[in-house]
Amino acid sequence: MNENDTERMLAFLKDHRYRPTDTPDRADLILINTCSIRDKAEQKVYSTAGRYKRLKRNNPELVIGISGCVAQQKGGELLKRMPYVDIVVGTHNIHRLTELLKRVREEKTQVVSTELYGSIESGEFPTPEVDGVKAYVSCMRGCDNYCTYCIVPYVRGREVSRPHRDVIEDIRRLADRGIKEVTLLGQNVNSYCGDVSFPELLRMVCRVDGIERVRFLTSHPKDISEELIYLFGEEEKLARSMHLPIQAGSDRVLERMKRRYTVKEYLKKVSLFRRLYRDVSISTDMIVGFPGETEEDFRETMEVVRTVGFDSIFSFKYSPRPGTEAATYTDQLPEDVKQRRLEELQATQREITIRRNRLLVGRRMKVLVEGESKLDRTELTGRTTCNRIVNFPGDKGLTGSMVDVTIRVAYANSLRGEL
Numbered sequence: 001m002n003e004n005d006t007e008r009m010l011a012f013l014k015d016h017r018y019r020p021t022d023t024p025d026r027a028d029l030i031l032i033n034t035c036s037i038r039d040k041a042e043q044k045v046y047s048t049a050g051r052y053k054r055l056k057r058n059n060p061e062l063v064i065g066i067s068g069c070v071a072q073q074k075g076g077e078l079l080k081r082m083p084y085v086d087i088v089v090g091t092h093n094i095h096r097l098t099e100l101l102k103r104v105r106e107e108k109t110q111v112v113s114t115e116l117y118g119s120i121e122s123g124e125f126p127t128p129e130v131d132g133v134k135a136y137v138s139c140m141r142g143c144d145n146y147c148t149y150c151i152v153p154y155v156r157g158r159e160v161s162r163p164h165r166d167v168i169e170d171i172r173r174l175a176d177r178g179i180k181e182v183t184l185l186g187q188n189v190n191s192y193c194g195d196v197s198f199p200e201l202l203r204m205v206c207r208v209d210g211i212e213r214v215r216f217l218t219s220h221p222k223d224i225s226e227e228l229i230y231l232f233g234e235e236e237k238l239a240r241s242m243h244l245p246i247q248a249g250s251d252r253v254l255e256r257m258k259r260r261y262t263v264k265e266y267l268k269k270v271s272l273f274r275r276l277y278r279d280v281s282i283s284t285d286m287i288v289g290f291p292g293e294t295e296e297d298f299r300e301t302m303e304v305v306r307t308v309g310f311d312s313i314f315s316f317k318y319s320p321r322p323g324t325e326a327a328t329y330t331d332q333l334p335e336d337v338k339q340r341r342l343e344e345l346q347a348t349q350r351e352i353t354i355r356r357n358r359l360l361v362g363r364r365m366k367v368l369v370e371g372e373s374k375l376d377r378t379e380l381t382g383r384t385t386c387n388r389i390v391n392f393p394g395d396k397g398l399t400g401s402m403v404d405v406t407i408r409v410a411y412a413n414s415l416r417g418e419l
């Protein structure tokens, strides 16, 4: 989501002749795009901004801006804490960026733009500025779910979907630039509520010439319909992987999180997927140490982890976020309990991931080649339909094509194969 916001900023700035640079000390503008999902991400903002402050001494014309969720959440407070910051631009105001920059330069003033809007203005979502073979395209923004731990609804606003024509138009343009894989993005992408249904939107995306693979992120378990599950059997371009955050394996915790599904309902959907599609990979997000999570609740989570056998898990220690309901719960857990549970979950998952990766050894899989491997320039890197990274020897001229690779070795985070 944040990467996509960065690409949108690049698209707006490009029209005003800005170009990205790798050398901050030569930059005219430094934008720090921020995340506030957990406290650690928020704290990083202050240390990062502090590092850039000194650059203003050599270059008084340098403009420093803070964008994204921390900007949205803190607004003008950031200017008090960091008086050397010039621009604070919230999550719904990215399209104002160049106008704000102009004001800073001409009026020599600091500016804050953090209004949240109930609808999407035209031009707010330019075609993202990307190169390579894959791109993210937002089809909705915001969230109305108010899970009790989560800050997203407060910093990203209400759930609004883009008209399907705009989304398809973006994807056509990206396909014209050589993009082969698109990921439809939204906080709850499968709750898409535009002028067509989400499965219909996916069907249309699969029809765009030049696009060879389609993914979507992130899905809310309560809104996974059978129609969506069966679509994977009809649309060959739809990648066989699903990120489906469960968050916890105990119904009592899920209820206090206000997730609106039970473990049983979740398992039913996952087992239908696995039954229908041999190669599908299921990944998830988990929070450990939610307020009041007992040892018994945590055991239930571990049980679900073993039962499902997730291909991968993004796991986090619960982090209280200002303004959210769960931050006011009085049964917060100590840090050492959260840490121990996180380590146990991650150790178990590591074994499961390797075991699941090993099942692929000897199989021949379609891989979309993304380019040279960063670790070894003689190798190529790409991803399988089930979203595994595969490295294999090959010519970089194959970048952007779909090739058959036989998997030879499985590691924890990647596979090795040969053409």
Ligand code: SAH
Binding pocket: 037, 038, 149, 150, 151, 152, 187, 188, 218, 219, 220, 245, 247, 285, 286, 287, 316, 317, 318, 319, 320, 321
């Ligand atoms: N919309 C998606 C997730 C968005 S946030 C969904 O509903 O699943 C990405 C992930 O961050 C969440 O899935 C959750 O696991 C984690 N997360 C959100 N708030 C958190 C908090 N306060 N502490 C720890 N992890 C959190």
Ligand code: SF4
Binding pocket: 143, 144, 145, 146, 147, 150, 151, 152, 153, 187, 188, 220
């Ligand atoms: Fe946060 Fe819940 Fe919305 Fe996901 S669904 S963004 S976890 S409030």
